[in-house]
Amino acid sequence: MIAKVIVDVPTSQTDRLFDYAVPKEWENVIQPGIRVVVPFGPRKIQGFVIDLEKESTLNKIKPIEDVLDVVPVLTQELLELGEWLSEQTLSFKLSAYQLMIPAAMRTKVKKEIVLLTERQNLPASLQNYFEPGKKTLWSDVILDQKANLKLVQELVREGLLEVRYQVEEKGHKKTARYIKLADPNVQLEEIPTRAAKQREIVDFLKESIEPISVQDLLKKLQTTRQVITALVKKGYIHEFEKEVYRDPLAGVQFEQTTPLPLTEQQQQVIEPILDSLVTKQHDTFLLHGVTGSGKTEVYLQAIDKALQLGREAIVLVPEISLTPQMVQRFKGRFGSKVAVLHSGLSMGEKYDEWRKILRKEVEVVVGARSAIFAPFTNVGIIIIDEEHETSYKQEENPKYHARDVAIFRGSYHQCPVILGSATPSLESYARAKKQVYQLLPLTTRVNQRAMPAVEVVDMREELRNGNRSMFSYTLLEMLKDRIEKGEQSVLFLNRRGYSTFVMCRDCGYVATCEHCDISLTYHRTQHSLKCHYCGHEEKMPNTCESCGSDHIRFFGSGTQKVEEELTRVLPTARVIRMDIDTTRRKGSHERLLSAFGRGEADILLGTQMIAKGLDFPKITLVGVLAADSMLHIPDFRSAERTFQLMEQVSGRAGRHDLEGKVIIQSYTPDHYSIELVKSHDYEHFFKMEMSQRKVALYPPYVFMVLINISHPELTKVITVSEKIASFLKREMQESTTTILGPVASPLARIKDRYRYQCMIKYRNEPRLLETLREIQQHFIRDMNQGQLQVSIDMHPYMFT
DNA sequence: AGCACGCCGACT
DNA sequence: GTCGGCGTGCTC
Numbered sequence: 001m002i003a004k005v006i007v008d009v010p011t012s013q014t015d016r017l018f019d020y021a022v023p024k025e026w027e028n029v030i031q032p033g034i035r036v037v038v039p040f041g042p043r044k045i046q047g048f049v050i051d052l053e054k055e056s057t058l059n060k061i062k063p064i065e066d067v068l069d070v071v072p073v074l075t076q077e078l079l080e081l082g083e084w085l086s087e088q089t090l091s092f093k094l095s096a097y098q099l100m101i102p103a104a105m106r107t108k109v110k111k112e113i114v115l116l117t118e119r120q121n122l123p124a125s126l127q128n129y130f131e132p133g134k135k136t137l138w139s140d141v142i143l144d145q146k147a148n149l150k151l152v153q154e155l156v157r158e159g160l161l162e163v164r165y166q167v168e169e170k171g172h173k174k175t176a177r178y179i180k181l182a183d184p185n186v187q188l189e190e191i192p193t194r195a196a197k198q199r200e201i202v203d204f205l206k207e208s209i210e211p212i213s214v215q216d217l218l219k220k221l222q223t224t225r226q227v228i229t230a231l232v233k234k235g236y237i238h239e240f241e242k243e244v245y246r247d248p249l250a251g252v253q254f255e256q257t258t259p260l261p262l263t264e265q266q267q268q269v270i271e272p273i274l275d276s277l278v279t280k281q282h283d284t285f286l287l288h289g290v291t292g293s294g295k296t297e298v299y300l301q302a303i304d305k306a307l308q309l310g311r312e313a314i315v316l317v318p319e320i321s322l323t324p325q326m327v328q329r330f331k332g333r334f335g336s337k338v339a340v341l342h343s344g345l346s347m348g349e350k351y352d353e354w355r356k357i358l359r360k361e362v363e364v365v366v367g368a369r370s371a372i373f374a375p376f377t378n379v380g381i382i383i384i385d386e387e388h389e390t391s392y393k394q395e396e397n398p399k400y401h402a403r404d405v406a407i408f409r410g411s412y413h414q415c416p417v418i419l420g421s422a423t424p425s426l427e428s429y430a431r432a433k434k435q436v437y438q439l440l441p442l443t444t445r446v447n448q449r450a451m452p453a454v455e456v457v458d459m460r461e462e463l464r465n466g467n468r469s470m471f472s473y474t475l476l477e478m479l480k481d482r483i484e485k486g487e488q489s490v491l492f493l494n495r496r497g498y499s500t501f502v503m504c505r506d507c508g509y510v511a512t513c514e515h516c517d518i519s520l521t522y523h524r525t526q527h528s529l530k531c532h533y534c535g536h537e538e539k540m541p542n543t544c545e546s547c548g549s550d551h552i553r554f555f556g557s558g559t560q561k562v563e564e565e566l567t568r569v570l571p572t573a574r575v576i577r578m579d580i581d582t583t584r585r586k587g588s589h590e591r592l593l594s595a596f597g598r599g600e601a602d603i604l605l606g607t608q609m610i611a612k613g614l615d616f617p618k619i620t621l622v623g624v625l626a627a628d629s630m631l632h633i634p635d636f637r638s639a640e641r642t643f644q645l646m647e648q649v650s651g652r653a654g655r656h657d658l659e660g661k662v663i664i665q666s667y668t669p670d671h672y673s674i675e676l677v678k679s680h681d682y683e684h685f686f687k688m689e690m691s692q693r694k695v696a697l698y699p700p701y702v703f704m705v706l707i708n709i710s711h712p713e714l715t716k717v718i719t720v721s722e723k724i725a726s727f728l729k730r731e732m733q734e735s736t737t738t739i740l741g742p743v744a745s746p747l748a749r750i751k752d753r754y755r756y757q758c759m760i761k762y763r764n765e766p767r768l769l770e771t772l773r774e775i776q777q778h779f780i781r782d783m784n785q786g787q788l789q790v791s792i793d794m795h796p797y798m799f800t
Numbered sequence: 801a802g803c804a805c806g807c808c809g810a811c812t
Numbered sequence: 813g814t815c816g817g818c819g820t821g822c823t824c
Contacts, residue, residue, distance in 0.1 A: 008801090009801050009802085010801075011801065014801085040802090041802070041803065041804090042802080042803060042804085043801095043802070043803085045801090
C-alpha cells in the first residue's frame with residue numbers, strides 16, 4: 001500500500017503528489033485527509049495524505065515515518081475542494097489545504113543535534129553546547145559561530161553526533177487535572193469522621209455524574225490541594241489529565257431566545273429556502289433585505305430547520321461585524337451547538353473551536369471568511385451575511401472568494417446557499433436577475449418603521465457661505481439638538497483613500513516614503529511620519545526638506561483632528577472616538593461600544609468599524625463627514641462601495657422607537673451613488689451602475705484577472721510585463737478578450753520594488769487557467785533566484 | 801524550503 | 813594546488 005502525499009514545502013517544484021510506503025501496521029490507520037511525517041531528502045517534514053493506492057510506479061519509495069492525526073483532519077469533500085481551489089486560484093495545493101486547518105495545527109520542524117558519545121570526546125569548542133539530558137538546537141550551535149558547521153559535519157560523519165528533525169505542531173491541546181472516584185460505590189463510613197473535608201469530597205463525587213477538575217472542586221468546596229492528595233494516596237480517588245477547551249466566551253451568559261413570529265414577507269422568503277432544504281436541492285438565494293428587515297431571524301429559522309433534519313449550518317459574517325451582539329443572537333438561539341471562529345480569538349481558542357466542529361460537538365459554526373472550510377460532513381445550509389463585503393475575498397494566496405467556496409460546498413452537499421445583503425454586490429444582483437440565483441426581497445422593516453430621512457449637504461455651498469470647518473451648519477445644529485434632547489449621534493469619517501499627509505505651504509512639497517511611492521502619514525502620538533505600506537518611520541521635520549520653509553501643514557482629516565474640532569465647537573459634548581488607535585487593545589472595541597450603549601457619551605466618532613452592527617435605541621442622528629472620499633479612488637467599484645457604505649451607515653439611525661435622521665456631507669452631492677441614498681433606492685442605483693459598467697466593460701459584464709509584476713529594477717519589471725502582455729495577446733481570443741497594459745500600478749513602488757500590472761477582461765476563455773499557469777511556469781526561474789514576483793489574482797477586488 | 805552537487809575566483 | 817562563493821536541480 002502506498003500513500004499519495006502533498007508535502008509541506010510551498011514551491012511550484014513540490015506542488016505535486018509524492019509516493020510513500022504505508023507501513024503494514026498502519027494500513028488501517030492511514031487514510032486520506034490525515035497528516036503524516038515523511039522523510040523528504042535529508043530531512044523530515046509534514047504532509048497531507050491525499051489518496052491511497054495499491055502500488056507505485058516508482059521503485060525507490062521511503063516509508064511514512066509518523067502519523068500526526070487519529071481522525072482525518074480533511075474530509076473527502078475538503079480534499080476535493082482543495083484540489084479545485086488550487087486550480088481556480090493558481091496556487092499550491094499545499095496552501096489550499098493549509099487554509100482548511102487552524103494555524104495551531106501547522107507544524108514547524110525543529111532541527112536538533114543529538115550527542116551519541118560522551119561530552120569529553122568532543123572538541124573543546126563544542127562541549128559547552130551539549131548538556132546531559134538536554135536537547136541541542138541546530139541553530140544555537142551554528143548561528144553562534146560559523147566555523148561550527150564544518151566541525152559538526154565532520155563529527156556527524158564520524159558518528160559522534162546525529163542530526164534529527166522534530167516535527168512539532170505550533171499549538172497545544174490544553175489539559176487540566178481531573179478527579180473521579182476509584183470505586184463509585186465507596187461507603188462514606190470508610191473514611192474517618194475526623195477527616196471531614198475528605199468525606200465532603202467523596203460525598204460530592206458520589207453525587208456528581210461528570211468528572212470534575214481539581215481546580216473547580218477546590219473552588220466549590222473551599223478546600224486545599226492537600227486533602228485531595230491524601231485521598232489519592234489512600235486510593236479512594238483517581239487523578240487524571242483531561243483535555244479541556246479554551247472557552248473565549250467563558251462566563252458570558254446567553255439569554256435563550258425562541259423563534260419570533262415571522263412577518264408575511266419573511267414567511268414568503270423563507271418558504272423557498274425550507275423547500276430546498278427538505279428536498280435537498282442546491283439553490284443559491286440572494287436575500288435582498290433592507291436594514292432592519294429581519295434577515296437574521298430568517299437565517300435563524302432556516303438553520304433551525306436544517307438542524308431538525310439532522311444537518312449542519314455554516315454562517316459567514318464579515319470580520320468587523322462579528323461583534324458580541326451578533327454572536328449573542330446565534331448563541332441565544334442554538335446555545336452550545338454553536339462554534340465561533342474569528343480573528344479575535346487566540347490561536348489556541350481557534351484550535352479548540354475548530355476541533356469541536358471536527359468532533360461533531362457543534363452543529364452550527366459562525367465565523368469570518370475561513371469558517372467556510374469548517375470540516376462538517378453533512379452541511380444542510382450555508383449563509384453568507386453581508387455578501388457584498390470585500391473581506392470575503394482573501395488578498396493573499398490562495399486568493400479565493402468565500403462565496404465561490406460556499407457554492408462549491410452547497411453543490412457538493414446539495415444544500416441551499418443564502419447570500420444576504422441590504423446592498424448586494426452588482427455581480428450577485430445581476431446573477432439574481434438572470435435567474436442564476438433566486439432573488440428573495442425583503443422590502444419593509446420588521447417594526448414597520450420607515451427608513452431614516454437622508455439629507456445631503458453640499459459642502460461647496462457651505463464653503464461659498466463662508467463655512468470653512470468640517471461641519472456643515474445643518475449638521476452642527478442637529479448635533480446640538482440631539483445633545484439637548486439627550487439623544488445620541490454617530491459621526492462617520494471615511495478615511496479610506498484619505499490620510500493625513502504633510503505638505504509644505506510654500507513650495508507644495510509632500511513628504512513621501514523613500515521606499516514606496518506614497519505620501520507619509522503623520523502620527524501624532526509619536527510625532528512622526530509613517531509609511532502605511534512598508535512601516536518606514538521618520539521624525540516629523542520642522543522645516544521643509546525641499547525649500548527650508550517652516551510652513552509645514554497637515555492635510556486630510558483624521559479622527560483625532562475631527563475630535564479636536566468637535567470639542568472646540570461643541571465644548572459640552574461627550575465624545576467617544578473609535579479608530580485603529582483607540583481599539584488596538586483587545587476588548588477595547590467592546591468596552592467603548594458598551595460605554596456608548598450605556599449613554600456615557602453623546603457622540604460616537606469613528607471610521608469603517610462603526611458602520612456595522614451598531615444598534616442602540618437612542619441613536620437618532622448619523623452624520624457622514626466626507627461621503628465622497630471613497631468615490632475618487634481609481635477603482636471601478638468605488639461608486640458601488642460608496643453607495644453600500646452610505647446605506648450601511650444610514651441603517652444605524654432610528655432603528656427603534658425614535659425616528660432617525662442622516663446627514664451626508666459631500667462635494668459631489670449630485671453623484672448617483674450619493675443622491676440615491678436619499679431614496680434608499682437600490683434598484684435604481686443598480687441600473688445606473690450597470691450602465692456604467694457596460695460602457696466601460698467591467699464586471700459583471702466581463703470577468704477580470706489582475707497580473708501584478710514587481711522587481712527592484714524598473715527595467716526588469718517593464719520587460720517582464722511586456723512579455724506577459726504580448727504572450728496573453730497571442731494566446732487569448734482576440735474577439736472577446738481584452739488585454740490591458742502593461743501599466744504602472746496605482747502604487748508604482750512598494751518597499752523598493754517597482755510594480756506594473758496587466759489586466760485581462762474576458763467573457764469566455766476556456767484556455768485561460770492553462771495559459772496563466774504557463775506564465776507562472778515560465779518565470780519560475782526569475783522568481784526563485786531573482787527578485788521577480790508575478791502574482792495572479794482571479795476576479796480581483798484590490799487594484800493597488 | 802533546504803540541501804547537495806558542481807563549477808569558477810583568491811588564498812594558506 | 814584547496815576553500816568557499818552561490819547557480820542548478822532534486823526531494824517519493
